Every structure is written in structure tokens, then in C-alpha cells.
Amino acid sequence: MRRAKSISLPSAICHLPSAICFFCLVCLGCNTGLTKEQPGHELFKQNPVSVNWDTGSSDKIESFSSDVEVYTMNNRKDTAMKLQNKYRITTKTINDVTYSRIDFTSSSIDSRMTAIVSDGTTTIMFDPLTNQVQMRLKESVPPALKTIGSLISFGRINLSLIRSEAQRAALDMSEESGNRLVINFPQSMLVSNARERLQSSKIVFDTKNEILVESETVRIQTDGTTTTTTTIPVYELVNDIPVKVGTYTTINTKVPTLIEGFNSDVKIVNSPDELPTLSPERAAELREAGQLFEKSDMVFGNPADLSSVVTVVEIYKDVEINQTSDDLFKMIMEDVK
Amino acid sequence: MKKSILIVYLAILCSVLPLIAEAVARVDFIAAGTKPYPYWKFEGFRFDSYTPSRAGIESLLELEHSAIQDKEIKNSNTQKYALIGHSQGGLRVLAYPAFLKKRSESTEITVYDKNGKPETVSLSESDRLRYKAEYDNIQAVITVSGIDKGLKALDGGLGRLRSVIQNDAMTVYLGVNGVMRIDPGLMVILDVIPLTPLLELDQTRAFLIGLIPDEAGGFIKPLFYKYTNIDDVAELRDMTPNSEFIRKHVATTTDRMVRVPIGEHDVWHVTWTIFGPIPWVTREMAYTFFTMKEDVEVKIPPEMPVGYIVGRNSNTLSMANVKDPNNETYVRATCFALQNLFFAAGNLHLAQVGLGFGLINGSVTSSSECFAAATWMATIDAQMTEIVGSTESDGLVAKENQFVQKQFRDPGTGVVTYPHDNVVGSDPRGYTEFPQYNHANIFVATNKDVDDEYVIMLQQSVKQRKR
Numbered sequence: 001m002r003r004a005k006s007i008s009l010p011s012a013i014c015h016l017p018s019a020i021c022f023f024c025l026v027c028l029g030c031n032t033g034l035t036k037e038q039p040g041h042e043l044f045k046q047n048p049v050s051v052n053w054d055t056g057s058s059d060k061i062e063s064f065s066s067d068v069e070v071y072t073m074n075n076r077k078d079t080a081m082k083l084q085n086k087y088r089i090t091t092k093t094i095n096d097v098t099y100s101r102i103d104f105t106s107s108s109i110d111s112r113m114t115a116i117v118s119d120g121t122t123t124i125m126f127d128p129l130t131n132q133v134q135m136r137l138k139e140s141v142p143p144a145l146k147t148i149g150s151l152i153s154f155g156r157i158n159l160s161l162i163r164s165e166a167q168r169a170a171l172d173m174s175e176e177s178g179n180r181l182v183i184n185f186p187q188s189m190l191v192s193n194a195r196e197r198l199q200s201s202k203i204v205f206d207t208k209n210e211i212l213v214e215s216e217t218v219r220i221q222t223d224g225t226t227t228t229t230t231t232i233p234v235y236e237l238v239n240d241i242p243v244k245v246g247t248y249t250t251i252n253t254k255v256p257t258l259i260e261g262f263n264s265d266v267k268i269v270n271s272p273d274e275l276p277t278l279s280p281e282r283a284a285e286l287r288e289a290g291q292l293f294e295k296s297d298m299v300f301g302n303p304a305d306l307s308s309v310v311t312v313v314e315i316y317k318d319v320e321i322n323q324t325s326d327d328l329f330k331m332i333m334e335d336v337k
Numbered sequence: 338m339k340k341s342i343l344i345v346y347l348a349i350l351c352s353v354l355p356l357i358a359e360a361v362a363r364v365d366f367i368a369a370g371t372k373p374y375p376y377w378k379f380e381g382f383r384f385d386s387y388t389p390s391r392a393g394i395e396s397l398l399e400l401e402h403s404a405i406q407d408k409e410i411k412n413s414n415t416q417k418y419a420l421i422g423h424s425q426g427g428l429r430v431l432a433y434p435a436f437l438k439k440r441s442e443s444t445e446i447t448v449y450d451k452n453g454k455p456e457t458v459s460l461s462e463s464d465r466l467r468y469k470a471e472y473d474n475i476q477a478v479i480t481v482s483g484i485d486k487g488l489k490a491l492d493g494g495l496g497r498l499r500s501v502i503q504n505d506a507m508t509v510y511l512g513v514n515g516v517m518r519i520d521p522g523l524m525v526i527l528d529v530i531p532l533t534p535l536l537e538l539d540q541t542r543a544f545l546i547g548l549i550p551d552e553a554g555g556f557i558k559p560l561f562y563k564y565t566n567i568d569d570v571a572e573l574r575d576m577t578p579n580s581e582f583i584r585k586h587v588a589t590t591t592d593r594m595v596r597v598p599i600g601e602h603d604v605w606h607v608t609w610t611i612f613g614p615i616p617w618v619t620r621e622m623a624y625t626f627f628t629m630k631e632d633v634e635v636k637i638p639p640e641m642p643v644g645y646i647v648g649r650n651s652n653t654l655s656m657a658n659v660k661d662p663n664n665e666t667y668v669r670a671t672c673f674a675l676q677n678l679f680f681a682a683g684n685l686h687l688a689q690v691g692l693g694f695g696l697i698n699g700s701v702t703s704s705s706e707c708f709a710a711a712t713w714m715a716t717i718d719a720q721m722t723e724i725v726g727s728t729e730s731d732g733l734v735a736k737e738n739q740f741v742q743k744q745f746r747d748p749g750t751g752v753v754t755y756p757h758d759n760v761v762g763s764d765p766r767g768y769t770e771f772p773q774y775n776h777a778n779i780f781v782a783t784n785k786d787v788d789d790e791y792v793i794m795l796q797q798s799v800k801q802r803k804r
Contacts, residue, residue, distance in 0.1 A: 072705070073604070080602040080623035084708055087684065089691050100691035102684050118688045125526070125681065137520040137685075141694055149694025185697055191518060195536060201697045215696040223538070229702040248605055251705055259503060261560075261567070262496030263577075267594070272624050275596045278748070283597040283627060286748060290766055291629055293737045294728045295594065296719075298626040303493070303500050306507065312705050313605050 049245045051238045053321040059241065063092035063324035064154040066316040067105075075309040076300050079272055084312075091154070092324050098150040099329040103128065117332045120146050124332055131331060142189045144169030152203070154244040155235070156210045179208040196221045211235060211242050224256040243319065249312040258304040268302055359451040360392035362400035363426065366408055366418075373795045374419045374476050377405060381424025381780075382484070382572060384733070385551035392453035393571035394582050398429060398436050399449055405471065417476040419795055423780035424734070425576060427483015431643065431741070432586030434475060435636045441469035453571050477761060477798035478641060479791060482648040482731045482739060482779045486590055486632070487578030489726035489735035494577060495560050495567055501724055502557065505713065506542035509675075512710020513541065515703040516682040523685075529678045530671070548668055548717070549724065550657035552777040553733040578738065588635040588741050588756065596624040632742045632756040640803035644761040644794035645740035645768035646787060648731025650775040653721035656732050659777040669717065676714035683707030732775035743767025761797040763790060 067088050071081035088103040101117040115128040118139070125135040141149075144165065151162050159181065166173045172184040182204050190198035197220050204214040212233055219227045231249040235242040269275060278286070286292035326333070363380040379401065422430035440446055440460065447455050460468075490498050513535045516523055524531060535541045539561070546557050556573060567574045575582035579590055604621045637643060657664035686704035689695030695704075713720060722728055727735030743760045744767070746753045760767040769790050771779060779787060 070708070072709075079621070080599075081604070084712060085683075087687070089687070091691050098692055100688045102688050102691065104680075104684060116684055116688045118685075118692060120689075120692045120694065123685060123688060125685070135520075135522065135526045137522060139689075141698070145694045145697055146692075149692055149697060152693035152696060189697075191698055193517070195514060198699050201699070203697060212696075215701070217697070217699045217702060219699060219702060227702055229699070229705075231696060231701050249701060249705070251702055255507075259496050259500040261494050261499055263494040266493040266496075267592075269594060272596050272622075272626075275594050275626070277624075278595045278597050278627070280597055280599075282748065283595075286629065286746075287627075289746060290737070290740075290742065290768070291631070291745060291748075292595075292627045293630065293735065295626040295628050295726075296722045296728050297497075297501060297726050299500075304496055306500065306504050310705065310709075311605060 049236060049316055049319060051236070051243055051245075051319040051321065052323065053238060053243075054323045058322055059239075061153055061155040061241075061243070062322050063090070063320075064244075065090040065320040065324050067318050069315045069317065071313045071315070073311045073313075075311070076307075077298065081311070081313060090324055090328055092326070092329060093150070094326055094329065094333070099332060101328055117329060119329075119332055120150065122332060122335060124335060126331060133331075133335075136335070144171070145185070145189050148183070148203075152212050155242050157205060157212060159205060159207060159210055162205065175207070179206055180213070181205040181207050190217075194222070199226075209242060226254045226256075228252045228254075238321075243321065245316045245319065247312075247314040249314075251310040251312065253306075253308050253310075255306040258302070259306065260304070262304050266303065269298075270301055272300075360390060360396040360400055360453070361451075362397065362404045364401045364404050372419075372792055373799070374417055376419040376421045376479075377401075377430075379420060379422030379426030379430050381422075381426045382556070382576070384424075384553055385555040387556040387570075387572075389570045390453070391568060391571050392451055393449065394425070394429060394432070394575040396449040396451055396453050397572075398433060400451060401429065401433075402436070402471075406467070409471070409474075417474055419477045419479060419798070420475060421479045421481065421791065422483060423481045424776065425484050425572070427480030427485050427739070428487075428576065428583070428587065430478045431480055431483065431485050431637060432582070434472060434478060434638050434641045435586040437468050437472040437475075438638050441465050441472055453568075473804055475641065476802055477644065477795055478637075479644040479646065479794055480739070481646040481787070482734055482774075482776045483645065484576055484734050484738065485587060485645070485740060486738040487580060487583055488573075488576045488733075489578060489730075489738050490724055490733075491573060491577045492726060495570075495573070497726075498557060498724070499560060502542060502545060502561075505545050505720060505724075506538055508706075508713050509545060509710050510535065510538050510541040511706035512679045512682070512713075515686065515707035515710070516678060518699075518703055519682045519685045523678055523681055527674065527678050527681065529674045532678075548654075548672070549721065550654065550659075550664070550777070552656045552659060553653055554724075584634070584636075586636050588632045588637070591631045591633060593629040593631075595627050595629055597627060598622050599625055628737075629748070630737050630742070631745050635741060635757045637741065637757050639757070639759055642759050642761045642794075642798040642801040643741070643757070644790070644798075646762075646779070646790060647736055647739045647768045647770045648734070648774045648776055648779040649729065649736065649770045649772040651722065651725075651728070651730045651732055652718065652775060653725060653730075653732040654717070656775050656777040672714040672717045676711045679707045679711035679714065683711060731779065732777070734776055736770075740768040759801055761794040761801060763793050 069083060070085040072084045073081045086105045088105065090101040092099050097119055099117065099119050101115065103115045116123060116125050120141060121139055123137050123139060124133055126133045147165050148162060151158060166183050174182050176182055182202055185201040190201055192198055199218040199220050201217045203212060206213045214230060214232050216230045229249065229251045231247050233244050234246040234248060236245045283292055365378045367376050367378050369375040420430035420433055443460055445457060445459050447457050449455050513532045516532060535544055542561060546554055574580060600623055601620050602623050603618050605618050654665045654668055657668065683704045686695060686700040686707060689700040690704065695701060725733060725735065729736040742756045743758050744753055744755050762769045771787060
């Protein structure tokens with residue numbers, strides 16, 4: 001086993017330091033190919049991803065395990081990303097079955113729910129210290145969805161298998177310019193209920209680099225609120241193989257109606273840049289004097305409009321590839337038997 | 338936990354619409370006792386049982402003026418007295434001197450009946466003298482957790498409160514749907530209240546309003562139902578910061594929003610190009626936001642000493658304990674249980690994402706929404722603060738709205754102005770804070786420390802009252 005060197009990637013799978021770099025990149029006419037010359041993403045520079053790959057076992061990703069930090073930012077309220085969640089995710093394919101396990105690290109939650117393990121059909125919530133099962137639930141996922149899902153790995157993807165499975169399920173599949181393979185899923189495969197309908201769902205692959213580059217779902221609620229969720233995986237090259245080291249997700253919610261009852265003179269602030277800046281020292285003086293008060297309900301944009309864009313960034317840390325023991329999934333393997 | 342279930346269902350059931358009501362005076366005469374002066378006690382707004390009415394605060398002042406006059410005439414009383422008002426009563430006692438003084442100087446005034454209907458009447462010389470005599474009898478004014486400059490929760494109109502609560506309701510509602518999509522059986526495992534009643538957005542909203550103690554949030558219910566016209570809830574209209582009533586009798590307040598940097602952070606972006614999506618990052622400054630307040634055009638007569646007693650226990654949920662000492666505990670237990678439920682559901686969705694198909698079936702959205710709902714429950718105090726509109730408050734009224742500024746220093750020029758400096762009290766800043774009291778428990782007779790401050794304020798008023 002050896003520690004692999006990780007290198008950042010450009011274009012669809014890169015992390016650029018600034019918009020300027022991005023435009024330079026476009027001007028230079030880069031494509032989606034993998035190179036090793038781009039600087040790493042600043043977030044990853046600050047939080048370097050260590051990737052340990054047991055290359056003695058396989059050059060394919062058969063198991064993947066990582067600590068994950070989840071940061072969120074709401075464009076209507078936040079000016080900084082906030083740490084929302086931490087967990088460890090582990091997936092492994094054993095005898096053609098993909099298993100997933102989530103271990104929680106938060107100490108503030110109910111001690112009964114510290115781990116979840118699933119094979120896509122059965123999910124078990126349990127206490128990993130005592131192995132006491134708290135809950136079993138059965139998933140009713142359409143087989144084609146489950147099969148294609150299991151092929152979406154944390155690195156290079158077997159696209160020919162994806163194509164054949166999509167064909168078998170008669171999914172809408174199209175090749176687009178820029179080496180893109182797009183698969184759309186019919187509504188009949190997607191979850192809907194009386195309150196909401198999953199209007200569409202698609203996944204997009206980069207056929208040159210054989211990776212997933214995007215997934216998108218559109219949900220519509222009975223009141224007309226539309227939520228479009230787009231997830232873009234972020235990869236790094238390890239031994240010339242792309243390894244997922246995070247995701248960038250936007251959840252764009254459009255609420256069709258405005259809240260009534262605002263006075264006509266309500267000030268609308270669209271960006272923090274519209275406001276004058278006070279130094280922290282001056283602010284402290286004015287607060288002490290009873291002239292300055294923290295605004296706990298700052299909203300950017302029209303406060304009558306509840307639409308928002310939430311950005312969710314997942315950062316992987318201490319990635320381990322092909323090092324996961326089957327024992328981690330013993331509970332569900334035995335349960336299914 | 339069963340009691341918390343009861344709270345939830347009561348909250349939902351309590352969305353019954355009240356009828357339009359007439360104004361009723363809320364004053365009481367209190368003998369001097371150990372204090373230098375007797376006083377008229379002005380009770381606050383009935384947050385826990387508000388009945389919408391077209392009668393605004395001006396109508397209340399008319400009725401209260403009549404009550405005070407009746408007593409004075411009956412007793413031929415020319416004794417000096419103070420006015421002490423709590424909550425909205427603080428706003429009324431603060432407005433009362435300007436109300437009387439204006440009438441003592443006018444030949445024609447607008448009066449409001451108990452239904453809020455205005456009528457223009459002429460004043461005779463004897464009427465004016467009567468108002469002047471009553472004005473002269475007032476020794477000092479004290480506001481206690483006063484809504485002196487309005488209820489910040491209503492800043493910008495009823496829309497602001499509706500917007501905050503609707504946004505909160507959406508957050509929790511989407512979390513509930515996330516639970517239902519993954520497995521409703523989670524509720525049983527985690528001993529959580531059945532969420533089925535919360536599957537409609539308006540029911541979720543009623544549930545959240547039910548989490549707010551009635552002493553603070555009882556008035557919110559009508560805002561979401563029949564009474565959409567602000568004149569139908571005229572007392573609330575008048576309690577809006579910078580309302581016509583406040584500007585007429587108390588002061589006009591100018592707000593300036595400013596930002597204060599707290600450090601740099603990464604902001605991720607994605608740009609779509611013909612080559613596909615490109616993520617990139619910028620370093621940007623994060624800020625906290627503040628409002629700079631300046632009271633201008635103060636209408637409180639300069640010869641009238643005013644004392645401001647400011648409640649500073651900002652724990653809104655603690656106000657529920659006035660009725661039952663365990664209420665806060667029940668609400669927090671409910672929130673904790675729901676936090677765990679949403680958190681578990683979020684992680685179950687994450688497991689589906691880990692298996693790949695969660696990227697297709699909407700689990701990415703649902704996990705994020707469940708975590709947002711869990712965060713809402715985990716930060717219930719911050720959510721209450723957002724509703725109140727200030728991090729510094731008495732659980733209901735923002736600190737800055739509980740007093741009129743004694744002085745203002747222009748941050749640009751350094752020039753100091755004195756909007757209203759005839760202020761009494763033991764704190765030279767112009768208001769006396771009590772960190773231990775919230776809005777619901779600051780105005781009870783057993784608070785000896787507050788009572789002592791009344792005495793100090795009234796003693797100081799001997800020198801500061803000019804006639």
C-alpha cells in the first residue's frame with residue numbers, strides 16, 4: 001500500500017482559484033481533458049485531501065471511504081459558508097452488490113442513530129458500538145434506477161455498462177457535443193405524492209474522461225414552487241485516475257407568489273456591497289453607546305420573495321480507496337441472508 | 338413528550354379566528370405606598386389573547402384619558418402622579434404627554450371612538466385648560482420593557498413577520514416531506530410526534546407559531562388568516578416602528594444598515610461553458626450586519642422626565658414559563674426530538690446518494706432539506722431571535738426599541754446631539770437594563786430591584802420636571 005499523489009484537474013473536473021483563471025482557461029481553449037498543470041482549489045489547499053489507495057488490490061475503485069464535511073450557504077441570508085454536517089461515508093461493491101454506510105460524528109444528536117448501512121433494498125439504522133439495530137426499512141427503488149445508481153462510482157465509470165443498462169430500461173439517452181452523454185429518467189421511475197412531483201431527473205457523463213459530471217432533478221410542489229437541484233462532482237487525479245473529492249450542489253427554489261403586507265418604503269438590499277462598512281472597533285464603540293444593533297434578520301433581495309439558491313459543498317477528507325473491510329457491512333449482509 | 342404533543346395540537350387548533358372588538362382602557366391607579374408619587378399603571382398589549390380591532394392606540398388613549406379624568410373629577414384630585422407603562426403600555430405612557438400637550442394648545446382636534454372611527458371636534462378654552470391641568474399633574478413617565486419605538490418584529494409592516502414565519506414553515510415542511518419520503522416509521526423509532534398533520538404548509542406554520550410562547554406570539558395567528566388589512570389590526574399597525582402614531586407622539590427613527598467585516602472565506606461558484614460546468618472559488622469577506630439608529634423629531638415634551646427600564650433576557654421561550662414553569666422544557670424537548678428525526682432522515686437520504694440512485698431520485702434535495710429542518714430545530718433560539726428581529730431583546734421587544742436615545746454621536750463627524758436628554762434613572766446612558774427579566778416577568782410587583790429603580794427615577798424627577 002502506498003500513499004498516492006493527488007493532482008487537481010482542469011475544466012469540468014477542476015478547481016480554479018478565481019474567475020480570472022477561468023476566463024484565461026476558456027481563452028486558451030482548454031477542453032475537458034485531464035491535465036496536471038492547474039493549481040489546486042483553494043478550499044482544498046486549505047483542507048488538503050489525503051488519498052490513500054491500496055493499489056496492491058486493484059486499479060479500480062472497489063471501495064471508497066471518506067470523512068465528509070458539508071458546508072452550506074443561502075444566497076438570501078448568508079455571506080459565508082457554514083459547516084452544517086460531518087459524517088463518514090463508506091461504499092463497497094461485494095459480489096456485484098453495492099453497499100453504503102454512513103457513520104455520524106456529531107455528538108449532539110440522539111445516541112440511538114449513529115450509523116446507517118444500506119444495500120439499496122434494505123437499510124438498517126444501528127448503534128455501531130453495540131450493533132443494536134434501531135430500525136430496518138425496505139426501499140422500493142425501481143430496479144433500473146438502482147442498477148444505474150450502483151454504476152455511478154466515486155471515480156471512473158463503466159460507460160458501456162451504463163449505456164447497455166439505459167438501453168435495457170428504455171431510458172432517454174442522448175450523446176451531446178463536448179463529449180457528453182445525457183440520460184433522462186421518466187417520471188414513472190421518480191417519486192411523486194400528493195404534495196410534490198419530481199418533474200425530471202437527468203445525469204450527465206463526460207465520455208472522454210468517463211466520469212459523472214452532473215446530476216439534476218426538478219421538483220414541483222402543489223403551490224407551484226419549483227426546486228432545481230444540480231450536483232457537480234469534483235475530482236482529483238490520483239495515479240492518473242480521477243477520484244471524487246467533493247461535490248458542489250445548488251438548490252434553486254423559485255416560489256411563484258410574493259408575501260403581502262410589506263410597507264412600500266421597505267429598503268431592499270441586494271448585496272452586502274451596497275452597505276457602508278464600519279470597522280469592528282468603531283462598531284464596538286457604537287454598540288456600547290447604544291446606537292448600533294445587530295440585525296438578526298438580514299435578507300438580501302426582495303423580502304417578499306422567498307425564492308433562494310442554497311449552495312451545498314461537500315469536502316472529502318482522508319479518502320481511503322480499496323481499504324475497507326467487508327466487516328463494515330457484515331450486519332446487512334447477514335440480515336439479508 | 339406527550340405534553341409536547343399536546344402543545345403541538347393545541348397550536349394547530351388555536352388558529353380559530355377571533356371577532357373584531359372594541360377598544361377597552363387598560364389603566365389602573367396605584368397609590369404611592371413607599372414611592373414618592375402615586376402612579377397610573379398602563380397595562381400592555383394582550384399578546385396572548387389579542388382580538389383584532391379597528392381601534393388603534395389613539396382610541397385607547399382617549400379611553401384612558403377619560404378614565405384618568407373621571408377619577409380626578411370624582412376626587413377633586415390635583416395630586417401629582419407618574420405614569421408607568423409596560424410593553425405597549427410603555428408606548429402609551431410615552432405618547433400620553435404629547436397627546437395632552439397638543440390638545441392643550443389646539444382649538445380643533447381629531448378624536449377616535451372605541452371602534453377607531455375618527456371625528457374632528459372643536460376645543461373650548463376650558464377644554465384646553467383641563468388638558469393643561471392634567472398634563473401639569475404628570476410628574477414623570479416610566480416605560481418598562483416598553484414598545485416605545487414599535488415592535489421590531491413588525492418593522493416594514495406585517496409582511497416582514499409573515500415572510501420570516503412562512504420561510505421557517507417552508508423549511509420545516511420540506512423536512513417533514515423528506516421524512517415521509519424516506520420512511521414515516523422513523524417517527525415511531527425516535528418517539529417523535531406524528532408529523533402527518535404537518536403535511537400541509539399552513540399546518541406546519543400553525544405548529545411553528547405554536548412554539549412561540551403566547552405571551553410573545555399570540556398576535557401572530559390572525560396575521561395569517563382573515564385579517565390581511567393592517568387597519569383591521571390597528572393596534573399592531575400603530576406598534577409598527579415609525580408608524581404614524583409613533584411619529585406623531587414619540588419620535589421618528591432613522592435606520593441605516595451597515596456591515597462589519599468578520600473575516601475572509603471561500604465562496605464556490607460554477608460557470609457553465611461549452612466545455613461543461615467549471616467550479617471556481619473566490620475569497621470574499623464575510624460580514625455581520627447592523628442597524629444604526631438615530632431618533633429625530635422627538636415629540637416627548639422636553640420638560641417631561643422619562644425613565645426607561647429595559648428588559649434584556651432575550652430567551653423568548655422562557656416567556657412561556659410564566660404560565661407553567663415546564664413549558665420551555667416541553668418546547669425544547671419537542672424541538673430536540675424533531676431535530677433528531679430530521680437528522681436521521683437526512684442521513685438516510687445521504688445513504689441513497691452514496692448508492693448512486695439518490696442522485697437521481699431527489700435524495701440530494703431531500704437530504705439538504707432534512708438537514709436544514711434539523712438545523713432549524715437545533716437553533717430554535719436563533720429562530721426566535723429572527724422573529725423578534727434583534728439579538729438584544731427582552732424576548733419580544735428589541736432593546737433599541739425600548740428607549741428613546743438620550744444622545745447620538747454622528748459616527749462620521751463625531752458631533753453629539755441630544756434627542757431627548759431629560760432622562761431619569763441610575764444609568765447615565767439613559768436607560769436601565771435588567772438582564773434577568775424577559776418581557777413577561779419584568780412587570781410583576783415582586784421585582785424589588787425594578788421597584789427600587791422606579792423610586793430612583795421618581796426621586797430624580799423632582800428636580801427634572803419643569804412646569
